[in-house]
Amino acid sequence: MAEKQRIIPVNIEDQMKSAYIDYSMSVIVSRALPDVRDGLKPVHRRVLFGMNELGVSFRSSHKKSARIVGEVLGKYHPHGDSSVYDTMVRMAQDWSLRYPLVDGQGNFGSMDGDSPAAMRYTEARLERIADSLLGDLDKDTVDYQFNFDDTLKEPTVLPTKIPNLLVNGASGIAVGMATNMLPHNLNEVVDGIVATVDKPDISIDELMHYIKGPDFPTGGIIYGVDGVREAFETGRGRVVLRGRAEVVVDNDDRETIIISEIPYQVNKSVLVAKIAELANEGKVEGIRDVRDESDRDGLRIVIEIKRDALGSIVLSYLYKYTPLQTSYGVNNVCLVKGRPMTLNLKDQIEEFIEFRLEVIQRRTQFELNKALARAHILIGLLVALDYLDEVIALIRASANVDDARDGLMRGDFIDDKDAFWAKFRDLVEEAQTDELRVASGNVLSEAQAKAILEMRLQKLTGLELDKIRAEYAEIRELIDDLRDILDRPERQRDIVKEELLDVKTRFGDERRSEISLDTADISITDMIADDDVVVTISKLGYIKRTNVEEYRAQSRGGRGSRGSKTRDKDFVEHLFIASNHNYLLLFTDKGRCFWLRIYEIPEASKQSAGRVIRNIIAMPKDENVRAYISVEDLTDEEFLNSHSIIFATKRGIVKKTSLEAYSRPRTNGINAISINEGDELLEVRLTTGNSHVFLASRKGQAIHFEEEKVRQMGRNAAGVRGISLQGAEDEVVGMVTIDHEQDQDKTILVVSANGIGKRSNWDDYRITNRGGKGVRTMKVTDKTGELVALKAVNEEDDLMITNRSGIVIRTGIDSLRVMRRDTQGVRLINIEKGDSISDVAVVRNDGEVPEDAVGEEE
Structure with a gap:
């Protein structure tokens, strides 16, 4: 051991603890955490x-x-x-x-x-x-x-005059703690602070009327205010932010997602690469191409969607699997008087107000001291100018500067000091402080004497003398004002508000981040408006949904407007109205059931052919959709158990099964009804147990029986006979169900292939037993053509009639009067030669049907 070197034994545990505490405090105070005052x-x-x-x-x-x-x-x-x-x-x-x-x-x-x-x-x-x-x-x-x-x-x-911690936020990782404070809008923060100055006991709820939530530099949409409120109240919370995206449709009905804003602190190139990776790996289907078209004018990410996919669905998956939706954990930890503390919104505002008051007090005191010092000098100059000749004589008689200074301080230039003090005592004492007080026995201070000696000759003019007096009067007003600020806390708080409002005027701007008040988790369904749409399914399996407003009402007997563009040998076979959020149960001609949400059906224009349904559901190639049921909710047990599904086949077989048996969707579908060889499923209806069942055949026969005549069967059952047909060429064309308690105003409509139709009261059809031949509903002739449709309608309904050529016409039921069952009917639509009606759908009347068309009775 070297001479004079000492080794001091220490406990390693104590040494490690002390060293680590010193290190952690250094990181906390001098590196990682912001100060609450300037942020x-x-x-x-x-x-x-x-x-x-x-x-x-x-x-x-x-x-x-x-x-x-x-x-x-x-x-x-x-x-x-x-x-x-x-x-x-x-x-x-x-x-x-x-x-x-x-x-x-x-x-x-x-x-x-x-x-x-x-x-x-x-x-x-x-x-x-x-x-x-x-x-x-x-x-x-x-x-x-x-x-x-x-x-x-x-x-x-x-x-700082700006609440920088609130408007710019901060983030950092210290030792044993971290901070993540989000930015806010300057206008809102200033309004919140001003409101707190006016009302110190303001609540967080009241503050949120001014400060809505974080405002990120990159914009985006904040979903939910619960996390924001929690952060404002406790200093900790979770904020969910989404990039701003829009699904647009071009002239070719191709959808494209345009992203114009991304979440805060998200790397744009990483986001684009992630989207491309998900598309390449098949985790998000339907993406055709991804491009970054951002330039100096703004951010723009373009995602092209495949024709058989929905842009809204793809966007929801992007929110789920990419940083396009990001959550931020709020942790408002900052230094308060050198100590780390977690502050809520009001705490931060109060600390800033306290700091601003301190700054204003210190600034005011500084300016007051400066003003007093200047007033002190001005008083000395005023004294010298009042005794100008005597002062000049004293200076000229002095041997050096020090003698002149001392003579001025003693007042050797004053003959009658009693008269001097009588004139100047109040003036001298008003501007004095402890630092500026004239020493006992002296007339002027050293500073005043020096100022007199350094005064230029030009100050001796009368005009300059007036300027000195005016300057002293102004500075006296300033001193009084500064002392008033220091004496009155309410004035200090007013200054805080004035300076903040000035900052707001100069630097405030509009909010960039939109706030959505929805506090629930955002699902795909939440993103899609629950509007009514027209769903069409063609014979060859093309499906689409279209805004119902695209179909304008037309008079009965008109030519109609061009509807779907179908392929050769294809025509619209199913057309119906449903809500976007409904479940669609699709039933094939082979008796299988598949599930689909209405919004999952590709949206297309009225003239578009739609997309192949096989690309949307896993339906076998040898099957075609024959029937459907739109159900609002498949999770309500009471609803499921109180409703049944009634099936009808072309060969007149009927079956009733509880809706609950079809409430568990499977990707590959399930067997809904066993179909006999040579038969096909035709219609499916939802019932409550109180319905009357009507079946009609091509040959013009109709049967009416009560629902209870069909017993409840299992999902795999084939069913029982509903109507007896007239030969092998005859088949069922439609089934309707009418609740005898709720559907009293409904009437039965039948339509023939050549456009002839009629409407009759449902009780005109007498009740018979299930399985009989029924009664005649329309006499089938070459002029009428065979029966093609059976519908239940009321006065408020419209009909949407679709020809095999794709022409669609909309007409009001109220223009077709109720007739007896045994009448022939009237013309509903003009049919071109070689054309015929393929489908008839019932639509709720929107009041736009013209009244200038009247059918002629056949």
């Missing part, structure tokens, strides 16, 4: 202060970033240059800070995660808004501390 970490504060000291304000020209980094590094922040440069770069990025504090010139990075150019290539200066953080630094508004080598002093906090 800055030490490195941010040093960069701004260093740039201010270097003179690179918004009024000056840009300076090389390397020069600025060197200034900050050499004087205030003895760490790596990258830490200083990276800090300055982030404060210049308008996608990182809601209100950037540095004005960068050159390559300062991008939203794609591109690195900024080296500091020797870029230039920077302070933004105009930074002046509001650094203003009043020279007025003793904040405390200073020595820098790392005790050669210079730096501020411990900036005297």
Whole structure:
């Protein structure tokens, strides 16, 4: 052991604990956490202060970033240059800070995660808004501390007029704690602080009338206010943010997703790569292409959707599997008087108000002292000018400056001192403080004597004398005003409001992030409006949904408008109205059942052919959709158990099964009814147990029996006979069910292939036993053609009649009077030669049907 060297034994546990605490406190206080007063970490504060000291304000020209980094590094922040440069770069990025504090010139990075150019290539200066953080630094508004080598002093906090912690937020990881504070809108924050100044006991709920929630520099949509409210109330919470996206449709009915805003701190290139990866791996189906078309005018990501996919569905999956939807954990930890604390919204506002009051008090006191010092000098000048000849004589008689100064201080130029004090005592005492008080026995202070000696000869003119007196009068008013500010706390609070409102006027802007009040988790269904749509299914299996408004009402007997463009030998076979949120149970001619939400059906125009249904559901190639049921909810047990499904086949077989048996959707479908060889499923109806069943055949026969005559059967049963047909060529064309309690106003409509139809009261059809031949509903002739449709309608309904050629006409039921069952009917639509009616659908009347068409009775 070397001479005089000492080894002191210590407990390693105590030493480790002490060293770790010292390290953690250093990280917490001097690196990772922002100060509640100016919202800055030490490195941010040093960069701004260093740039201010270097003179690179918004009024000056840009300076090389390397020069600025060197200034900050050499004087205030003895760490790596990258830490200083990276800090300055982030404060210049308008996608990182809601209100950037540095004005960068050159390559300062991008939203794609591109690195900024080296500091020797870029230039920077302070933004105009930074002046509001650094203003009043020279007025003793904040405390200073020595820098790392005790050669210079730096501020411990900036005297900001802007609530920077709230408007720009902060994030950082310390030792044992972290902070993540989100940015907010300056206008809203200022309004909230002003409201708190006016009403100190304001509640969080009241504050939320002013401060709606975070406002991110990249915009986006905030979903739900519950997380925002929790963060405002406790300082901790969770905020869900989505990028702004829109699904647009071009002239070819091709959907495209346009993303114009992405969540805060999301790397754009990473987001685009993630979307492409999900598409390539098949995790998100329906994406045809992904392009980044962003430029200097704004962000634009284009996602082209395949024809057999829905843009809204693809978008929902992008929200689920990519950073296009991101959640932020709010953790409002900051330094309060040097100690880390978690603050809610009101705590942060109150701390800022307290700081601003302190700054205003210190600034006012500084300005008061400065004004008093100037008033003190002016009084000395006024005294000298009042005794001008005597003062000049004293100075000329003095051997040197010191003798002249001492003579002035003693008042040797005054013959009658009693008269002097009688004239000047009040004036002298008014502007005095402990520091400026004239020493006992003297007339003037040393400062006043020096000012007299340094006074220029031009001050001896009468005009200059008037200027000194006017300046003294102004400064006396200023002193009174400053003393009034210090004496009255209410004036200090008014100044806080005035300065904040001025900041709002100069730098405030509109909110960028939209806030959705929906507090629930967002599902695919939530994204889609629950509107009524027209669903059409063609003979060859093309399906689409169309806005019901596209189908304009037309008079009975008109020619109609062009509907779906179908392929050769194809025609629209099913057409019905449903809500977007409904479940669609599809039944094939082979007796299988498949499930589909209405919004999952591709949306297309009225003229579009639609998309192949096999690309939407896993239906076998040898099957075709024959019937459907639109159900509002498949999870309501009471509804499921109180409803049944009645099936009808072309060969007149009927079956009734509980709806509950079809309430568990499977991708590959289930067996709904066993179909006998040579038969096909025709119709499916939802009933409540109180219905009457009507079946009609091609030959014009119809049967009416009560639902209870058909017993409940299992899902795999084949059913029982509903109507007896007249020969092998005869078949059932339709089935309707009427609830005898709820459907009293409904009438039975039958339509023939050549456009003849009639409407009769349902009780005109006498009740018979199930399985009989029924009664005649229309006499089938060459003029009428065979029966093609049987429907239950009322006065408020419209008919949508579709020809095999694809022409669609809409007509009101109220224009077709009720007739007896045994009449022939009237013409509903003019049929071109070689054409015929393929389907008839019932639509709720929207009041737009013209009244100028009247059918002729056949």
